[in-house]
Amino acid sequence: MAPTPCPFLWLNDQLLPADSPAIMAQDRGFLLGDGLFETMQLRHGAAPRLEAHLARLEDGCHTLRLPFPGRDTIRQALPHLMAANSLTDGSARLTLTRGPGPRGLAPPVRPHTTLLITTAPPSEQSAPPVRLHVSTQRRDRQAVLNRVKSLNALPAILARMEAREKGADDALWLTHEGEIAEATAASFLALLDGQIVTPPLSAGILPGISRGRLLSAGLCTERLLTEADIPKFQGAWLITALSLTPVAAIGTQALPLQPEQTGRLRHFLYDAS
Structure with missing residues (x-):
């Protein structure tokens, strides 16, 4: 409803x-x-x-x-x-x-x-796990609009449409250099080598509020990630000011859902005072 x-x-x-x-x-x-x-x-x-x-x-x-x-x-x-x-x-x-x-x-x-x-009003349900498509668009690390919440959303809209056409829920952007940046409207987290990591701002990403809180609390660290790292991921999430969404797959690579980590991150971001 x-x-x-x-x-x-x-x-x-x-x-x-x-x-x-x-x-x-x-x-x-x-x-x-x-x-x-x-x-x-x-x-x-x-x-x-x-x-x-x-x-x-x-x-x-x-x-x-x-x-x-x-x-x-x-x-x-x-x-x-x-x-x-x-x-x-x-x-x-x-x-x-x-x-x-x-x-x-x-x-x-x-x-x-x-x-x-x-x-x-608040959403009645947590966001279900999503599948990501690696977008054919590439992120320019130096573009000034990467750093602001601009009303210009056409690149994200086109990337999301492309993802839907490929049977995915959202798109994952890479830079021209092949580094993972972010999704169309969310920051990206991955579990790699037992540690939660997120791309650095130098990858041309928005300085997300929730992302910044996790970094400040020591719950994740910045690390350059590339498409070659995707098969090594032990889990991944999309985060916004309102939600944390587990990633079930990136392209053809299925990922573990890590429910305990998801619960811990969600509690810190949205439930704790």
């Missing part, structure tokens, strides 16, 4: 019904993907990793030369929206665009950003 939609959203500085017209037709986020987003967990009436998400959003704004709305603006909006939607647990998505502008690629000299926040 699908979760009940939340009836309200937050747009710029006000609470609005979720089914009301909200975004201007000239908004550059809608027309050009000119913006950023963050998705975060909501738990016990708060966003426990809010400051980490705001720090990444602020860094992304600096990279894209996008005005940052200010942390207090978002800190104050979230409780109002959660209360209006009678939500204590679930998720929130924050979308920030450069706002409306004239035709063409050049942004306005003084942009008026659009800030949209939506919430969703």
